[in-house]
Every structure is written in structure tokens, then in C-alpha cells.
Amino acid sequence: MKKIIVLGLLCVITLTTTKANLITNTESAYVLAPSGLTLREAPNRTSRVLEVIPFGESVSIILEDSTEVKTERIDWVKGQWKKVSFEGIEGFVFDGYLSHLPVPLLDFELVDSDLDFTYAFLSWMDYRFTEVLAADTIVRENDFTKVIHHFENDQELIEKDESTFYMVNATLSDVRITDVYNLLLSMMPSDVNRKYVQDSSVFIEDASGELAQIKLLLDNPVNIKKLNNGQINIKLYSNYTGCTL
Helix, strand or coil, rough: CCEEECCCCCEEEEEEEEECCCCCCCCCCEEEECCCCEEEEECCCCCCCCEEEECEEEECCCCCCCEEEEEEECCCEEEEEEEECCCCCCEEHHHEEEEECCCCCCCCCCCCCCCCCHHHHHHHHHCCCCEEEEEEEEEEECCEEEEEECCCEEEEEEEEEEEEEEEEEEECCCHHHHHHHHHHHHHCCCCHHHHHHHHHHEECCCCCCCCEEEEECCCCCCEECCCCCCEEEEEEEEECCCCCC
């Protein structure tokens, strides 16, 4: 049975020990924290602040020979303290807000004030990823149209146009569920809008206590889900007629 918990203001921290690295197979990563990410002198939240790394900037991860690292959970974001270098300064950051996902920096990748993520996400993926096959198009009766885009690394995006709604259904590889959530928050036009989305977010754990699903209960809803194969599926809806593929 799944346990559903709505995002609140309380910050919950859980420490465990693991040998896994959450940022893998990469020497660098991008900051997805909209307000920036704190670079600290030591790997904990009370050590001296060296710098605040702005949103969208990249850091170089300093790979160290360490057999055990601590995994920390702040609210619903799980991560580790990683030693990094930023503009010649070395220190430690919480990597729950680092990702190798491309950062949305252009106007067409940002959400309008109507809080409809659909077209911003579609534009972001179309601009930042490379299609490896020509798109497949399926047309059926009753105003049903579906276009399937195939991207590198077994990633996929499906556009579905029906008479009452337009949906984007994407599958991403080598990414955490909170990476996708932080990505969406970074697409917001203002802190006020971002706070509204956070307050409309529902986090769902699986039987083992791991975060398995995030729902954004908006007029144009979003559902982010971790699949059994480790990929992350995201469905975004735009509830009105008139989209033309």
C-alpha cells in the first residue's frame, strides 16, 4: 500500500550510509536550485559558506577514493555531499540539487503565468535532446493524433492530441525523480509561482519508503513517476482544445 504525504514546510532530514553515487559517470553537473546552491567548507549544512553557486552554472565534481558516503534527505530530495570545484574554489555541495539534465535558460523553455508546463517541457526536450529516428505519427478517428519522438539513450516523447486535451508523455533515462521535479520548478517565471506549485505538490512513497511518484495538482496537471526499469516517466496535460501537431 502506498503512503501519500503532501509537501509541507517541515524539513525532514534522514541520514543513511551507502556506497552508491547519485551523480554517476560524469565529471560535471548543473545547479538546478533556482535560488542557487551553497558551496561549503565541509560536507555538512553548518560549515562555513564559501560561495553561492547560481542557478544554471556547472560545477566540476572532484572524484575521491571513498568507500562510504552519507546520503541525506532534505524534505523529499535525497543526495550526498560532493566535493566540487567552482571558478577555482573547492568545497562541498549537496548534490540533491545537482543534475546532468540540461538547464532551461531560454524564454521558450519557461512556463507562462498560466502554469501550463506542457509546451515549456516540450520545447525544452526538443531543443536540448537529439532525435535518433524520424518521428512516428499515428492518426485515428475522433480527432485523435499521436506523434512519437525517439531520442538518444532510449528516451522518448509522445505528443497526444485529443478533442478535450493535449498531453506530452516523456520517458527520461539516468535521472532521479527529484531531478525532474526540480527541473520543472526551475521553469517557473517567479518565486510566487514556484511556491504555488510546491504547495500543490503531492509526494508518494512506495512500500519501502522510497519516493516513487510526484503529482502536481494544477489546472493543467503533471504526474512524475519512477518506472520499474529505473527510468522516469512524466505526463503533462493541457486541458483545452485547439493544439495542432
